[in-house]
Structures are given as C-alpha cells and as structure tokens.
Amino acid sequence: MQIGKKLKVAVLLPLFCLCFVLNGCMLTGAVQSTALDSRAVVRLIYLEYAGEEYRALTAVCDFTKTGEEVSTAAFMQHAQGSSPEQALLSAAQQRGGRAFFAQNQLLLIGPQLAEQKLAEVLQYFAQDHGAYRDPAVWLWYGGEDALKELEDPMDFLQRAESFTADDPLGCVSYVLEYEPDKAAILPVLELKEEDAPVMQVGGLAVAEPGELRLYRDRTVLQGCGLLRGRQSAQLLTPEYDGAVRTVQLEGLRRSFSVQNGRLRLTIEGSGSVSVQLDESAREQLRQTVQQTLADQCLRAWSALTLKGEEDLFSLDWWIRQLGADSGLQPEFTARIRMT
Amino acid sequence: MRKETQASHTALLCVCGLSQLVIGTAQPSGLPAGVLILLFALSTLVQAGMFRMLHGRRLLASRFFLWLFAVLLLFAVGYDVVRADRFYRAVTSESFSFQWLMVSMLLLGWYASRCGRDTLLRAAQPVLALLLISLAVLGVRGNYRLEGLLFVQPDSSLLPDAARAFLEFTFGAELLIWLYWQECPVSAAAADKNISAQTARIDPAKTAGWPALLWLRSAVASCCALLGELALGARAQQQPQLFGALSLISAGADSGHGGVMYHCVWLAALTLRVCALCCTLFELEKMLFRQKKTPVYFLVLMLPAAAAAVFWAALWRQNCQSWLAGAVLVLAAGIMFFVKRGGRNCANRKKA
Numbered sequence: 001m002q003i004g005k006k007l008k009v010a011v012l013l014p015l016f017c018l019c020f021v022l023n024g025c026m027l028t029g030a031v032q033s034t035a036l037d038s039r040a041v042v043r044l045i046y047l048e049y050a051g052e053e054y055r056a057l058t059a060v061c062d063f064t065k066t067g068e069e070v071s072t073a074a075f076m077q078h079a080q081g082s083s084p085e086q087a088l089l090s091a092a093q094q095r096g097g098r099a100f101f102a103q104n105q106l107l108l109i110g111p112q113l114a115e116q117k118l119a120e121v122l123q124y125f126a127q128d129h130g131a132y133r134d135p136a137v138w139l140w141y142g143g144e145d146a147l148k149e150l151e152d153p154m155d156f157l158q159r160a161e162s163f164t165a166d167d168p169l170g171c172v173s174y175v176l177e178y179e180p181d182k183a184a185i186l187p188v189l190e191l192k193e194e195d196a197p198v199m200q201v202g203g204l205a206v207a208e209p210g211e212l213r214l215y216r217d218r219t220v221l222q223g224c225g226l227l228r229g230r231q232s233a234q235l236l237t238p239e240y241d242g243a244v245r246t247v248q249l250e251g252l253r254r255s256f257s258v259q260n261g262r263l264r265l266t267i268e269g270s271g272s273v274s275v276q277l278d279e280s281a282r283e284q285l286r287q288t289v290q291q292t293l294a295d296q297c298l299r300a301w302s303a304l305t306l307k308g309e310e311d312l313f314s315l316d317w318w319i320r321q322l323g324a325d326s327g328l329q330p331e332f333t334a335r336i337r338m339t
Numbered sequence: 340m341r342k343e344t345q346a347s348h349t350a351l352l353c354v355c356g357l358s359q360l361v362i363g364t365a366q367p368s369g370l371p372a373g374v375l376i377l378l379f380a381l382s383t384l385v386q387a388g389m390f391r392m393l394h395g396r397r398l399l400a401s402r403f404f405l406w407l408f409a410v411l412l413l414f415a416v417g418y419d420v421v422r423a424d425r426f427y428r429a430v431t432s433e434s435f436s437f438q439w440l441m442v443s444m445l446l447l448g449w450y451a452s453r454c455g456r457d458t459l460l461r462a463a464q465p466v467l468a469l470l471l472i473s474l475a476v477l478g479v480r481g482n483y484r485l486e487g488l489l490f491v492q493p494d495s496s497l498l499p500d501a502a503r504a505f506l507e508f509t510f511g512a513e514l515l516i517w518l519y520w521q522e523c524p525v526s527a528a529a530a531d532k533n534i535s536a537q538t539a540r541i542d543p544a545k546t547a548g549w550p551a552l553l554w555l556r557s558a559v560a561s562c563c564a565l566l567g568e569l570a571l572g573a574r575a576q577q578q579p580q581l582f583g584a585l586s587l588i589s590a591g592a593d594s595g596h597g598g599v600m601y602h603c604v605w606l607a608a609l610t611l612r613v614c615a616l617c618c619t620l621f622e623l624e625k626m627l628f629r630q631k632k633t634p635v636y637f638l639v640l641m642l643p644a645a646a647a648a649v650f651w652a653a654l655w656r657q658n659c660q661s662w663l664a665g666a667v668l669v670l671a672a673g674i675m676f677f678v679k680r681g682g683r684n685c686a687n688r689k690k691a
Contacts, residue, residue: 126574176570180577
C-alpha cells in the first residue's frame with residue numbers, strides 16, 4: 001500500500017502534469033501554429049467574376065524587422081478558381097505561407113460579380129467565418145489591373161482602411177449587415193489622383209441578381225447616409241441673400257412618426273452659421289437647410305428604390321411598428337435647431 | 340444544503356447554462372428571435388411541469404434511473420466536446436485535430452472528477468463573474484439596430500428547426516445535474532457506498548425556487564436571441580456560431596485582437612461545464628459500481644464519453660437532425676417512465 005502511494009506521487013503525478021502541459025500547448029497553438037510573420041497576412045481582397053470563374057486579388061503583407069522598427073510591405077497576388085474560397089486561398093498563398101484572414105477589413109467587389117454572384121459571395125463571407133473579420137464591402141470599378149499596378153500598395157491599403165473607418169458619408173456597409181434575399185446597396189470606392197492620391201466615394205450602386213444600377217449624384221449619397229441614420233454631421237453651403245453661407249450641421253438623426261396614416265421620417269439635429277444673422281434671416285436660412293435635407297432624403301429614396309417597392313432602408317419595419325398604411329412611399333421632413 | 344453551498348451550486352449551474360448559450364451548436368438555429376422566445380417559454384412550462392412531477396420522489400434509489408442518468412450525462416459530455424471543437428474551429432484559423440481536443444477535454448474532466456465537486460464550486464464564481472462581464476461588454480459595444488428585428492410569420496417549414504431547438508433547450512444537461520445536486524448535495528457523501536440509501540426525497544420546500552430559476556434561464560436565452568437579431572438581422576439565424584460572429588464584430592470595431600478575450604472566457608466556461616458533467620458522471624458511476632477508487636473508473640468514464648463525442652461528431656457531419664431529435668425523445672420518454680415506476684416502487688415500499 002505504501003509503495004503504491006509513493007509510486008503514484010513519484011510517477012503518475014509528473015506524468016499527468018506533463019500531459020496537461022502538452023495539451024495546453026496543443027490547444028493554444030504553441031505546437032502546430034505558424035507565427036504571424038511567416039504567414040500570408042491578407043489585408044485586402046478583391047473579387048471578380050469572369051467567364052464562369054472567380055478571380056481573386058489579395059494584398060498580402062510582409063513584415064521585416066530591422067532592430068526595433070517593423071516595416072510592412074504589401075504585395076498584390078492574384079489567382080483564379082471555381083469558387084470564391086479556392087480563388088482566395090490560392091491567391092493568398094501564392095508566395096508560400098498559410099493564409100491569415102483575421103486582419104482583413106476590406107472586400108472590394110468587381111461589377112460583374114456584383115451583378116451575378118453577389119449573394120453567393122456575401123453568404124460565403126458571412127457564414128464561413130473561420131476568423132474572417134466582418135469586412136467592409138466596396139464596389140471597385142478600377143479593375144484588377146489598376147490594383148496590380150499600384151506604385152505603393154501599402155499606402156493605398158492604409159488610405160482605404162482609414163477612409164473606411166472614417167466613413168464620412170455614412171455609406172459603408174459590412175458583410176454581416178447585408179440581409180439575404182434583399183437588394184444590396186454597394187458604395188463605390190474611387191482613387192482620385194490629383195496632387196496626392198485621395199480616396200472618395202464615387203457613388204452608390206444597387207445590386208440585384210442580374211442587375212446593377214449605379215448612381216453618382218452627390219445628393220443621393222448624402223441622402224442615403226441620412227436615411228440609414230449613419231450620417232451625423234454635414235456641411236451645407238446654401239445660397240441666401242446673394243451670399244453663400246456655410247452651415248455646419250451636427251447631431252443629425254432620424255425619427256419616425258405617422259402622419260395621416262403615412263410614415264414620416266424626420267431628420268433632427270442642430271446647425272450653426274459662422275456669420276452673425278438677424279432673427280428673420282436666421283429663420284429663412286433654417287427653412288432652406290431643412291428643405292435641402294428633406295430633398296436629399298427624397299432624392300436618395302426615389303433614386304435607389306427605383307420602383308418604390310424595394311425596402312432598402314428597412315422602412316417596412318417602422319411602417320409595421322407604427323401601424324402606418326401599407327405602401328412604402330414615406331414623407332420626408334427635417335427639423336433643425338439653429339444656434 | 341448550507342446556504343453558501345446553495346449559492347455556489349447556483350453559480351456553477353449558471354456557468355453551465357450560459358456556456359451552453361454562448362457556445363453555439365453546429366447548426367444555425369434557422370429561427371427568428373420571436374419564434375425562439377416562444378419556444379423558450381413553452382419549454383420552460385414543460386420543464387416546470389416535469390419538476391413538479393419529481394417532487395417527493397427518490398430518484399437515486401432506483402438503479403435503472405441511475406443508469407439512465409449516467410447515459411444521458413455521457414451523451415451530454417460528448418455533445419459539449421464536439422461543440423467546443425466547432426467553436427474553436429469557427430473563431431480561430433488554427434488547425435487543431437478533433438481527437439486532441441477530445442482527449443484534452445476528457446482528461447481535464449477526469450482530473451476535475453478526481454478533485455471533486457467542491458473544487459468546481461470554488462471555481463464557479465470567478466468564471467461566472469468573467470462570463471457576465473464579457474456578456475455585458477458585448478451587449479454594450481455591439482452596433483444594434485431596431486430594424487434588425489424580424490416580424491414573425493409562423494410557417495410549417497420552421498417545424499424541424501423548432502423541434503430541435505425545443506428539445507435542446509428543454510433537456511439541457513445542466514438541469515439534470517442540478518436535479519442530482521439537489522438530491523445529493525455534498526460531494527463527500529457521493530464517495531460513500533450507501534449513498535442511495537441515504538438520499539433524501541426531493542423536498543418541495545427546497546425546490547420552491549426552481550420555477551424562478553427556470554424562467555430566469557429562459558429569459559436569458561431570449562435576451563441572447565434578441566441581441567443576435569438586433570445586431571445581425573436576418574443573418575442571425577444563419578450563423579452556426581452566433582456569439583462567435585458577434586464577438587468578431589464587437590472586437591473588430593476598433594482593436595485588432597479579434598475577440599480573443601471573449602473566446603477565452605467562453606471556452607473556460609464550457610470547460611467548467613464539461614468538468615461539472617464529468618464530475619457528476621463520476622459520482623454516479625461510483626454509486627453504480629459500489630467501489631472506491633480504482634483505475635477502472637478512468638476507462639469506465641472516458642471510453643464511453645469519447646464514444647459519445649465521436650457519435651455526435653459523426654451525426655453532425657451527416658446532418659441528420661431528425662435522428663438526434665428521435666434519440667432525445669426516446670430518452671425523455673424513458674426518463675418519464677422510470678420516474679413513474681420509481682414513484683410506484685416507493686409507494687409500495689411504504690405500504691410494506
């Protein structure tokens with residue numbers, strides 16, 4: 001009995017401890033995993049559909065460490081495949097290393113893909129999320145070559161990422177926000193090269209199976225941000241009394257109500273003018289601003305929901321919630337407090 | 340049961356229940372939140388009824404019930420191991436074989452069962468605190484839209500999914516172990532050979548808080564379903580790992596850590612759940628075989644649990660949910676049958 005106990009303590013206990021430590025190492029990936037700097041870290045994905053095949057282009061980052069500083073460089077790699085996954089993986093792993101998608105924040109989509117296979121691709125990214133972070137979706141008209149021929153891909157990448165994060169017009173959508181079986185609003189990303197490369201939203205496209213409608217009107221862009229409740233600030237320059245005034249609008253938000261059985265969407269917020277105005281002029285300016293905001297909403301709504309039937313802004317929810325009459329056509333107003 | 344033991348038992352129970360919610364199943368629920376909430380309420384009614392039937396019975400006196408209990412727990416352990424594997428796969432890009440995960444979780448379960456229930460009870464409160472904090476942070480940081488909520492349109496095509504969700508929620512393994520803890524409160528007692536002779540009946544006074552606990556469970560589950568739909572809209576019902584997706588979004592907003600903190604806490608909670616199940620299973624087996632510590636227990640506990648895990652894994656790969664539903668229904672019917680029989684035996688013994 002005594003010997004048995006000693007044996008237990010001397011042999012079995014260290015053995016089990018070893019087992020647990022080994023298991024811990026396996027579980028945390030300390031044994032099998034590859035370090036991040038020897039993996040293909042994908043930071044941008046471009047997908048296009050051509051000739052029954054998916055074409056993928058990925059920006060893969062390389063890290064080089066010199067002393068304390070870590071410098072990163074991006075390489076554009078492209079490949080084709082019969083499924084999005086196949087194309088993506090072979091593009092990312094072209095130069096060796098296992099692909100790592102968890103830092104990817106951008107998904108650029110080509111026009112052909114948006115027209116024909118958008119639902120499949122969004123479904124793939126939404127479901128097969130093995131460490132995909134929910135990336136922002138942009139429509140990219142520049143094509144594969146424009147991305148391949150970039151002089152400084154890393155610079156493009158950083159600009160695109162910070163532009164997406166800033167989201168000045170409130171039009172960026174992420175993969176998981178797109179609802180299945182619904183037309184999708186895709187913002188268009190453009191690179192404008194004047195003095196320095198500048199990112200901008202080139203328009204909005206509504207993608208339905210077999211159809212892609214593009215709107216480049218800036219009013220539509222601004223209205224879309226307002227309708228989705230994502231745009232909280234705007235700079236308006238209405239002309240009043242022979243002079244152009246600059247009105248800074250802040251704290252913009254939507255509120256819903258029912259008026260005569262019809263849904264009414266009101267944009268509320270506050271505005272400030274840089275110059276001193278008397279009471280009546282201020283009031284008139286306020287009216288102008290309100291009219292402009294309501295117009296933006298109406299323009300965006302009537303342009304994007306072409307037949308007035310698609311419910312791209314989830315207005316249907318509010319109609320049912322507030323018990324308005326059916327039929328989507330809402331009424332747009334604005335209520336601005338001038339300070 | 341002393342008061343603090345009752346509290347720590349409740350904490351362990353909460354960890355078990357919450358970890359089941361947070362670590363999703365292999366199949367997306369396929370149901371809008373409204374339907375899920377209705378199902379949860381319905382299932383709580385059924386559970387409350389079931390617990391009412393159990394009042395005043397001596398379950399542990401029936402050997403057959405012990406066996407049934409053990410088999411159910413065995414399947415629950417296997418199920419949880421497979422779920423841990425799915426979760427792990429969904430949130431990381433590390434390749435990690437199912438066998439290793441199974442072996443390590445079962446080893447841990449075995450270790451926990453040697454440590455005893457008291458150790459688990461002590462571990463439960465910090466894990467519960469972490470779990471609640473992680474859920475609170477997730478609840479605060481998500482980007483929720485009221486428009487995400489769907490209007491429920493009952494449809495016969497929802498029935499298979501609804502049946503699965505109902506069964507899964509009604510017969511949660513944590514309820515089984517709760518039942519067992521009520522009857523056999525002190526783990527030291529379980530080491531005794533004659534445990535079944537000592538166990539008390541389920542005392543109505545002691546179980547007064549059960550319905551409240553059950554309703555709390557269903558309320559928390561409903562909140563989770565709502566949270567998912569508020570954040571993801573119709574995409575929520577397509578997510579096999581709803582909370583995994585939520586954590587990726589919530590963490591992805593500003594920092595690059597990819598929700599690892601959430602995943603660590605949730606996996607710890609799931610591990611504690613597996614440990615609690617294994618521990619209970621071990622105590623049951625001691626009663627069944629009426630022996631004290633021998634290495635045989637190790638095999639007795641681990642091999643069937645591994646077999647159960649492989650069974651679930653195989654089942655899910657073939658995607659045959661009706662199979663699962665059928666098996667659970669038969670088991671449930673079995674429980675009810677033996678509860679009745681046990682009650683009758685009890686009454687007969689009293690007369691004699």
